[in-house]
Amino acid sequence: MTMTLPEPLVLSTTEHNITVLTLNRPAKRNALTAEMCRLLTQEIQAVTDTANELNGMPTTRIIVIRAQGPAFCAGADLGAASEHTIGGTISAGVYSDDFHEALFSMLRAIVSAPVPVIADIHGPVIGAGTQLALACDLRVAGDKAWFRVPVASLGFALDGWTIHRAQNLLGGALARNMLIANQRVTASQAAAVGFIIPVKNPAQAEEFAYEVSRLAPLAMQQLKTALNAQDATYQLSADAQALFDACWSSTDIKEAKQARAERRAPIFHGR
Template sequence: MFELTFEGEVARLRLARPESRNAIPLAGWQDLARRVAEAGEGGARLLLISGDEKAFSAGADITEFPALPDDPAARTAFRRAMRAGIEAVAEAPMPTAALIEGPCYGAAVALVMACDLRVAGPRAAFAITPAKFGISYPQEDVHRLVAFVGQGQAARLLLTARTIDAAEAARIGLVDILAEDVAAEAEAVAEAIVAGSATSQAALRRAIRLAAAGVRSDAEQDRRFEALFGSEELAARLPRR
């Protein structure tokens, strides 16, 4: 389901199920969590997650849904597997970026929202579709959606299930970077991140997550801020006098 490769300090995680428009089955969510862990163990400084031009992902694999109405345990297993995969991305030890060149629907939107950055090409499209099927969306993912686009736009996406294009997604805050050439933009992002300080980026990612959660001040962030001024890395990176 997910293919993990390394290019130097950059890990690439590709959804590789084109016959199903990269729909993610229960086993795929479990695979996602394992692959993110492997990327960290491999020393990646950046994790790029992509599909293909035909589809980033259709979301959760709805061919598995008919088994759920009569099996409460299976519903719980599905929810937990999806949560574990998405939160593995959100809590990855390295920065993460989603590269979206085609349609991104349903649970796949939750997956890209768990990344630090979202880069979309001109053929990207987004829809959050549980209302079409008579189901809901996990609260953790609704929380992220409201943080990104606000209550009104979240209601628009969730209640109408309508598809929006990349430009509209960028306008409302669901996408961070629009790029005619997603691969070239990914290379530029990767080069900039790998050139930076991993220690600094870890502190900054934590600060961003706290801010998104409404935390204005944090003693641990204060400690990190001060500690990094005493680091050997700062001394090595400062211009020589």
Template sequence: MDEPTMQFETILFSIEGGIARIRLNRPETLNALNRTLLGEFRTALDLIAGSAEARVLLLSGEGKGFSSGADLSGGSSPVGSPGFDAGAVLEDYYNPIMQRLFALPVPIVSALHGPVVGAGCMLALAADVVVAARSAYFLQAFVNIGLIPDAGSTWWLPRLVGVGRASGMMLLGERIPAEKAAAWGLIYEMVEDDELAARAEAIATRFAAGPTRAYDLIRQAIRAGLESNFAAALELERQSQREAGNTKDFAEGVAAFREKRKPVFTGQ
């Protein structure tokens, strides 16, 4: 049974057919990230994590681009005032969101077009499979306004593309076109703009019909492996394989293999 669509002010959210969808919905600002949007985004992630129906998250943006990054049009603490703390929004919003994205028990697909900027870049690149339209570009814009990259940029980007390219992205603050991003391995693949929606939907649909618990174990093992030694990775694989081997989906996969048919996974 699909779960009802919830109404938010700055995002579009639904869970249907096993696919949870979050679509940034401030097109008049190129989906700039204000506190309302960040709060709603965090709430949606919690709903997905607690859902019995969601088996994949599809992340995208409304309008002409995915996100122009943090909304700098206003704020309760003016820049330069004695009480201003540029890091407070990280503690209150971005850091909890990034931790939730990495810990989510279902795979994440992001479908990107137009600007993918600043903290919005990191929301997008937290996905397990990133598909970008040719129109997309990735921009670590922080240095252009005298800030440092945040939302996990300094940890995640070097692991995605290496120190040299990540340093160039963050220090130069220049656009990385989708074609170059694909060549670097920053994203999974680039497609033409008119193919983006169908391609992302096809990947999400595949995940929604797949072995959900195995996907979770794989994505968590990948993250853990970035911080562990080889022996620790082998031990985690052993533990995770035991857990995967006790799922109904494994039993179904083996039965389907033996019966020469396509498996019907239930995510259990």
């Protein structure tokens, strides 16, 4: 009898310097398990590792996270009492430290990735799915998208990073409505405060990712790092100054100057 291998929980493709990671659990509305979080972390880390091997910017310019099926992510899989991982080990479900560690490792990987990470959103985004969207640098979404973090209805505590990130990106009032009052944030509300960039179809989302991928990689890395720095003293640190100096001394800035003189679009190489 021929055994049918299970579908990968996370799909990965790279084309035109854009790596697309797809949540592939549509039957469960892409509800996250510890294994899915670990797989996403591994794929994002692979981009960073490539950059380290090349002693510079990775060949991937943009990471896009999207999902199969009508929902982007239904949050953590609360129905999973236990989880069989690809390696054959068994871990406790999402109420365990194992899931929390995997989730926060994934969020850290997104925030610290050397390239911008874009969430390509359609449909509901709930709980841990909203945390994933918050961690991303940019979000594109259709009008059927909505966000909710139902921790108050489940009796969960929510980590300080997520609370402050929601407050910073959504604004204090909207964050309070979502977190304390358990209210949905609609696509129109999210667009009004700049949390999402509205798109009408997948082609527009792909075009947006392509346009961002053509921007200067070193400049985007410097901006992302500074924007994500929680400690204001980072802006005066040696690391911040090194990224700043790298941009101003790069061949990319010379290319931009020459392209302006020649009335053409610049071609950046991340060096």
